[in-house]
Amino acid sequence: MTIRHHPPADLLTSYAAGTLDLGDHIAVATHLSACPRCQAMAAALEHVGGAVLTGLPPMPMTDGALARVTARLDEPDRHSDHGNKDRAHPGHQDLGRTNRAPLDGVPGLPGFMRRYMAAPWIWVAPGVRMRPIQLPAASDSRVFLLQSRPRTKMLEHTHTGTELTCVLTGGFRHAAGDFGPGDFDWGDAEVRHDVTVAPSETCLCLVAMRGEVRLRGFWGALIQPFIRL
Amino acid sequence: MPADAEATPDNEDWSHAIAAVAAHRDRAAFARLFAHFAPLTKSLMRRSGLPESTADELAQETLLLVWRKASLFDPATAGASAWIFTIARNVRISAHRRGLAGALAELPDVDASFQPDDSPGPETRVATAQAGRRVRAALAKLSDAQRRVLELSFFEEKAHGDIARILQIPLGTVKSRARLAMSRMRELLDEFS
The missing domain is CATH 1.10.10 (Arc Repressor Mutant, subunit A)
Structure with missing residues (x-):
């Protein structure tokens, strides 16, 4: 699998710094799980983080801080057994208790997402459906799986916020090139998307979206109220 | 602030201190790590906009995790300061989510969300050990x-x-x-x- 499209530099930096919004973090992590090159870059940026840490002006700790921590060294580690690992996360945005299912089995997702819960598929447009993912903490983005039939031509659209996409299976094409499994795509209000899904295979993507999609042109304006993205 | 400081004797010493904590539960080595890294971690927490008392608590939390996770530290891969940076980063994210979700919420493991793969095999580990050396060389350039x-x-x-x-x-x-x-x-x- 050759990966041709990577996250922009500032996204990778914020990922390593730990300052990304959860939805954006998930989109970048999905790309990383397929891309050793960006994994090396993220590891490199953690070293930059180490240099940042050691270069800061030290701030004196409160009196007795070391004694307080030392007193806790023999405590059993309540977190080490990761008792919550096999349980589903209590969702932040509740998608409803019924019909949710874990994402285990969806190809191309990073390991930590297998325990996330997702709602059933929802019809979006002809040939296109989406599956909202329940996040374990607040996020400015909505995160969902987007599935499109081969040769689907998405209506020309723009975004009111940013949209980060990572291809899981299949692929699509737009002005910036061909996108296949592992490839990372992003768009904002200035990018016009004119997307065609590859002919051979159903396309499955993970999407983190802020704001909403705006369709362009006369027909777009007419059907906008019916498009659920 | 040289970014290749990982290779200086001073930082090698921090790797040894972590190794001593892992191997012998060495409290003197831990106290040295605390004296050096807790004030730096507190400074990092303050920079991300947290009030001083919270920054202090999270710095303590970070160093407690350094003690608990010491056996997971691999000097070939990480470098002491980069490793402690990632622990501090994850502590901050976790505290942020706890704050948003309320203290009683059951929270997912932040560490796991930075693992590209759940179970790195031996080949991956060798690859990351080499990556550590590459990174230091690249940063120095x-x-x-x-x-x-x-x-x-x-x-x-x-x-x-x-x-x-x-x-x-x-x-x-x-x-x-x-x-x-x-x-x-x-x-x-x-x-x-």
């Missing part, structure tokens, strides 16, 4: 100016405009330096691999 911009971009509130003010250089220069630093790093990492 960046210009001081490029490195400074990269480091400043680690703080959320430091948008490129703020960095321009701090370094007293035009905004365009900050952006081109950040871009150059990142593409130079990519080239160097590709070269070594």
Whole structure:
């Protein structure tokens, strides 16, 4: 699998710094799980983080801080057994208790997402459906799986916020090139998307979206109220 | 602040201190680590906008995790300060989510969300050990100016405009330096691999 499209530099930096919004973090992590090159870059940026840490002006700790921590060294580690690992996360945005299912089995997702819960598929447009993912903490983005039939031509659209996409299976094409499994795509209000899904295979993507999609042109304006993205 | 400080004797010592904590539960070594890294971690927490008392608590939490996770530290891969940075980063994210969700909420493991793979096999581990050396070599080759911009971009509130003010250089220069630093790093990492 050759990966041709990577996250922009500032996204990778914020990922390593730990300052990304959860939805954006998930989109970048999905790309990383397929891309050793960006994994090396993220590891490199953690070293930059180490240099940042050691270069800061030290701030004196409160009196007795070391004694307080030392007193806790023999405590059993309540977190080490990761008792919550096999349980589903209590969702932040509740998608409803019924019909949710874990994402285990969806190809191309990073390991930590297998325990996330997702709602059933929802019809979006002809040939296109989406599956909202329940996040374990607040996020400015909505995160969902987007599935499109081969040769689907998405209506020309723009975004009111940013949209980060990572291809899981299949692929699509737009002005910036061909996108296949592992490839990372992003768009904002200035990018016009004119997307065609590859002919051979159903396309499955993970999407983190802020704001909403705006369709362009006369027909777009007419059907906008019916498009659920 | 040389970014290749990982290779200096001073930092080698921190790796040894972590190794001593892992091997013998060495409390004297832990006290040295605490004296050095807790005030730096507190400073990092303050920079991300947390009040002083919270920054202090989270620095304590970070060092407690250094004690508990010491056996997971691999000096070939991480370098002491990079490893402690990642622990501090995850503690901060976890505290942030706890704050949003309420103290009783059951929270997912932040560490896991930074693992590209759940179970790294032996080949992956060798690859990351080599990556550690490559990274140090690559960082050492960046210009001081490029490195400074990269480091400043680690703080959320430091948008490129703020960095321009701090370094007293035009905004365009900050952006081109950040871009150059990142593409130079990519080239160097590709070269070594």
